[in-house]
Amino acid sequence: MSTSNLIRWSGLALMLGGALTAIPMLFHPNELADPSSMLSPAWAPIHTAIIFGLVLSLFGLVGAYARQSENTGLVGFGGFALSFVGSALFVAVITIDAYVIPAIVANGAEALLAPDGPLFNGPLGLVFLLSGVVFALGTLLLGFATARAGALPRWAGVALIVGGPLLGFSGTLPHIASVIAGLLVGISYIGLGYRLFAAPQDVAMKAHVAM
Numbered sequence: 001m002s003t004s005n006l007i008r009w010s011g012l013a014l015m016l017g018g019a020l021t022a023i024p025m026l027f028h029p030n031e032l033a034d035p036s037s038m039l040s041p042a043w044a045p046i047h048t049a050i051i052f053g054l055v056l057s058l059f060g061l062v063g064a065y066a067r068q069s070e071n072t073g074l075v076g077f078g079g080f081a082l083s084f085v086g087s088a089l090f091v092a093v094i095t096i097d098a099y100v101i102p103a104i105v106a107n108g109a110e111a112l113l114a115p116d117g118p119l120f121n122g123p124l125g126l127v128f129l130l131s132g133v134v135f136a137l138g139t140l141l142l143g144f145a146t147a148r149a150g151a152l153p154r155w156a157g158v159a160l161i162v163g164g165p166l167l168g169f170s171g172t173l174p175h176i177a178s179v180i181a182g183l184l185v186g187i188s189y190i191g192l193g194y195r196l197f198a199a200p201q202d203v204a205m206k207a208h209v210a211m
Contacts, residue, residue: 010063011196013056014189020053022186030175035110038102047098050182054087054094057189061087064192065142068151076145082138086168089131096124132168139164139185146192156191159184 024046029037037043065072065080072079104112112119120128139160147157163184170178 007063007067008197010060010066011193011198014060014064014193015197016193017053017056017058017060018186018189018191018193020049020056020186021189022183024049024053025179025182025186028175028179028182032175035105038105043102044098047094051091051094051098053186054091057087058084060189060193060196061142063196064146064152067196068146068149071149071151072145075141076149079138079140079142079145082134083142083164084138086131086135086138089127090135093128093131128171132171134168136165136168139168143188152195153191156188156195159188159191163188 027042028046029040029043031037061080061084065076069076069080101113104110111117115121115125119125143157143160143162143164145157146152146160147154163181166173166177166181167185170181173181
């Protein structure tokens, strides 16, 4: 398969990943206001869609970085690497959020979920924190490098700068901030993916000219 086709397919993966990140967030229950919403029929499907979105975005991020790597330097590489690892960690975190935590709530063991409880006051809490920090820093750097390089849409980089860190720490933010964060990251991925899918050769030419 040619490099151009690989870029196109990574763009499609990033578009789908962005859609599966943004759209489910519009329907995400507010578990902070109503903890029982974790037991609603919508909880698992919404989180499952986000999991698939994150997995698809892993393929898409590779193509996005490959297309602009010569223009983004070490900042772009660091942003890509941290965004990739942070997204992979988020897959594990959201899987727990989707299937494990509701089972705990359903069996009346909510005390396990307290910040100072046996689950989050230990290694699992560190994993949750690490995933948020890595994702936030990675998307911040990747968004900055993308906006500065100009090989891909600058507005998508700006949206990633704002939405990525918010999404990384969404567990500590009001529900509306989490929804906005998911929308910004999803729209950013859709914009980047569309550019890669629609005109991979044109993007390559612009990247070469900008060198």
